[in-house]
Amino acid sequence: MRLSLPPARQHKRQRGAALITALLVVSLATILAVSLVEHLYYDIRRTENILRLDQAQLYNINALEFGMGMLRLDRSKNNDYDTLGEYSIKNEQAYPVTGGQVFAKILDQQGCFNVNRLSKTSSDLPGNRAAFSRLLNNLGIDSALQSTLVDSLVDWLDTDDITEPQGAEFDYYIGLEKPYRTANTLMYSPSELRLVKGYTAKVIERIQPYICALPDANTGININTASAEMIESINGLANQGERIVKDRDGSPESDEDDSPFIKLDDFTNYVKSSLKVKKFDSKGIQVYSEYFLIESNTQLGAGDIRSYNLVYRDQSDGKTRLIRQTRGAL
Template sequence: MTQLQQTERSKQAGVALILALLVVALVAAIAVELSWKFDLSVTRSANRWYGVQADAYLLGAEEVGVFLLETDADEDSKDGILSDTLTEIWATPQQFPTDEGWLRASLEDAQGRFNINALVKKAQKPNGNKTPAPWQKWTAAQRRFIRLLQTIEIEPEVYMDQQVAMSLTEAVIDWVDKDSKVTGFGGAESDYYGQLEPPFVIANRPMISVSELNIIRGMTPQLYQALLPLVIALPDEEATLNVNTMPFELIRTINSKTELYPSTVDDAQYIFEERGAGFDDIEAFKTSGAVDQVVGGGGGNTNLDTDGLGVASKYFLMLGDTAVGETIRQRKTLLHREGSKVTILRRTDANF
């Protein structure tokens, strides 16, 4: 074999080796691509299946909640005492094992939170030509919200000033009312929100979700997070605040109608302890020893404005979460009870 022939065979062998390597690389790339797509397809299928399973479990939790609320309404009807308290069976959290993990569900009285849409009502001017006192410029609900804001710790050992609380309340009022008239010095209408970057269109209607508070003039992320478990946007601005189920922070909003400051921690603790298993009606709450001591005004408690307060509720939150596979899925459901009939109004993964 000549030198030329050997060189030619070496070139052919080199080309064949390169082609073989290219084929191997191509096959490997195709295998990796197919394997990735197969894994993705399997994962998607599993997620869809787990999603269907989670929805089924959470729907089951809703049905349990509906049953408990209907049962409670029937028992109240038999007893003749229409009140809702934290000692009733619906208020007990439930947890169940499932084939895929577990399911937790709890019912919360939505009227145990402050209804932000209650701020939409305007204060009535006093009869005659009398100049209204500072407290008369606000409705009972607005005074409670001003007091609530002052209970929020915005920084360690730092609480909101009353004037700032009043300004923020005015801004919320302007967001939910129907007119374009600026309320007080802290209010804000379309002129303010239209100049923001990016600009916003003011709602001028009741809130659908308390998430809208994030846009309100004067609201901060820290304050919003602190308010989140205490407020709600209910579709009924007339829904009362249940004194039997409201948390400690809202008990501090119980004070003389002439005061825009919250009651002290000790006074609120006194009311909280006397509440015990709950009051049968709002008159029993109004004339209780603890409220009389905190608010004053004698046995009739003329200093306590009970407008917007109640002991029975129509709106409830079902908070559910379930572990399916390696993921945890959550859902919040707003329930409405009229008599002994319970209907589902909305479902969300966010906030009401």
């Protein structure tokens, strides 16, 4: 005989199953809703970041155009010389914008040693080699390492496979644990020195403030913006750097007593009369600059977008053009 539950108990059992099913559906719907809200939140944040990035890049582009305009204006005022008072890190300007700030500064790039002067395409490679060696010595680089640094850099830049006495060519770099080829062309950025034989992180950190990489192997040194160490790397000016900088820039606290060299003849006469250097060759020295770094930094919210722009300004007509642009790091 088959037994069956009373109708009332069957109805309660069915209602219990329906309730469990309803709770399960509600739970799944809640989980789905939370997941959708979470994805929507991240989508909104992602969109905000993209918009801020685009906005920051536009601000940096505007800062570049403004900086290039200032360079043209400076030359159009018949100003035939450039000084640290005009183009140094102290002259950084801050501009408030909606949601943040834009910082911008123009830095002179011919008061430093252009590493591409060690290219065999330069007009005075022997003189440039000697100048770089003197700069390394002025910066306290180990004398036993100086020849390696000079020769390795010459080999890195030249197009032949002839190794300098302390240098390195393709056969050296291809034998490394992580092999690579030599560039055999001018450097694009000083950061490339990390790949060159002898240039350890310690060496690069020491020389970095005094070097640059310009797209010309025959750039001159602006005596109005060069540091004491850089000045003393010039043939005939050993131990004269600090005095020249003091006479040129005056007191560090004020720009009112600056006495820049307006013409190259002014500097030549100063060297011979004040420094008593009778035999002095001013080849490779100038009182103006043609290469500048326009650095902008846009801060929007938590974002921080940096742009580095190497700009060339023609000394003859003041026209400017962008040479290269990098973001994030120089």
